[in-house]
Amino acid sequence: MNHEPAFYTTDRLRMVDEQLAARDIYDERVLDAMRTVPRHLFVPDTHQHMAYGDGPLPLAEGQTISQPYIVGLMTQLLRLQGGEKVLEIGTGSGYQAAVLGQLAAQVYTVERHAALAAQAASMLHALHYDNVQVLEGDGSLGWPEFAPYDAILVTAAAPEIYQDMLNQLGDGGRLISPVGGRRQQVLVRWYRRAHVFHSEQIIPVAFVPLRGEKGWGENEWKRWQENWR
């Protein structure tokens, strides 16, 4: 990390100033984390020169790494202080997991594509994110094994968020997920206070679909087409 070409460092600091701080990302810990994590190492070689641009980028398996601003916004909405146990659904490149790793005590991140999970795990290991554990499997039901979590971040578009997943939050926990159709969703934040769950809508977003048992399967896709055509 210390030996990266200077232009990557310059580009990354500029990304934080122009795309995050100049908008509405004000949490200094989030800004610092994104000044630190080498995003260019998480994108495909062919796109490294665009790693600090203001947009999403393609990953293998038809997946995408989110625009830096969206990563900053979702991370800020989790209000991490440093001691939390966090669950991420949709590891993808592992970039968001690395940012979470800078800001929380323990991060579990779930990816259904074996190749993406393996690649993310090896990069996170190479960069010494020892508090980030990559799990391979279907995260559409959350990951009850390590619950309760202080924060859950879903980085794929869910048709809806089920109570089973919300129940994996501890008291005071926050869950953030894009929720809605296949192409357009709303970013929603839930907040748990004892047995009461509050939710608020944040902004419209476009994520790749969450798959798996509670995600977009063939049946949901057909039902959605019937409803929206």
Ligand code: SAH
């Ligand atoms: N957070 C990632 C980007 C996520 S893209 C990053 O920082 O790069 C969404 C990811 O969710 C994809 O990699 C996709 O394979 C994964 N995904 C989709 N459905 C899933 C499921 N049910 N369980 C786990 N991962 C899933």
